[in-house]
Amino acid sequence: xxxxxxxxxxxxxxxxxxxxxxxxxxxxxxxxxxxxxxxxxxxxxxxxxxxxxxxxxxxxxxxxxxxxxxxxxxxxxxxxxxxxxxxxxxxxxxxxxxxxxxxxxxxxxxxxxxxxxxxxxxxxxxxxxxxxxxxxxxxxxxxxxxxxxxxxxxxxxxxxxxxxxxxxxxxxxxxxxxxxxxxxxxxxxxxxxxxxxxxxxxxxxxxxx
Numbered sequence: 001x002x003x004x005x006x007x008x009x010x011x012x013x014x015x016x017x018x019x020x021x022x023x024x025x026x027x028x029x030x031x032x033x034x035x036x037x038x039x040x041x042x043x044x045x046x047x048x049x050x051x052x053x054x055x056x057x058x059x060x061x062x063x064x065x066x067x068x069x070x071x072x073x074x075x076x077x078x079x080x081x082x083x084x085x086x087x088x089x090x091x092x093x094x095x096x097x098x099x100x101x102x103x104x105x106x107x108x109x110x111x112x113x114x115x116x117x118x119x120x121x122x123x124x125x126x127x128x129x130x131x132x133x134x135x136x137x138x139x140x141x142x143x144x145x146x147x148x149x150x151x152x153x154x155x156x157x158x159x160x161x162x163x164x165x166x167x168x169x170x171x172x173x174x175x176x177x178x179x180x181x182x183x184x185x186x187x188x189x190x191x192x193x194x195x196x197x198x199x200x201x202x203x204x205x206x207x208x209x
Contacts, residue, residue, distance in 0.1 A: 001145065001151060002141055003151050003154050004139065004155045004159065004183065005137050005138065005140075005181060006138050006139065006178070007162070007176040007179060010109060010110075010135055010176075010177060011050070011090060011091055011110045011135055012109045012110070013025065013028075013087055013124075014087070014104040015080065015087045016083055017104070029061065029127065029128075029129075032057070032065065033062075039065060039066075040085045040086050041066065041068065041086070041088060041089070042068055042076035042079060043067045044069075045069055045070065045072065046206070046208075047208075048069070049091075049134050049135070052197055053134045054067050054087075054089060055067065055204040056131065056132050056134075056200050057124070057129060057132055059203055059204070060129055077090065080104070081103060089110060091136060091175070092115070107121070108121060108124050108127055109121055109123050110133060111133065112125065117175065139186060140158065142154070152183075155183055162179075
């Protein structure tokens, strides 16, 4: 039984400025159109948000792309900064400091709106990819057929905690955003992600390993 989502995890398209010659996301998309084999992506694991997002972008452009699945974000970022792969759709938390230090460049986010922490970075929606809206999130479920009054009580208590100033400060510091929605909204979001991500996985030939 879906009860509540607490925070969303923004994702950002990043690459090493030493190895990516394109100045912005528009130029990257143009390179993908004309020379798709030259644009490789790192994914934190098989079937990750990074892989699904990269495959969605490629599908919109009518091309095939290469996504290298790593065993975690850390190894993927190491190869990204070394130039072994060109781009990555990465969670904001692990790359925020690298962006500030200039070791990585943020080309776009996959958020629905510009992020408060990266106001100068456009979204993929602004780049013409309206359906490339991907984020991670944390949520809470209960047993099947959990009574509605328990769902409502736990939902309200959890939302109250997320709105506490100290909690908002902490989650903001690690690149997360609070989510305010009903249990029904949460259930619909799950259904929509399963449908959309399933379509992407089937089109890209992503198989369990």
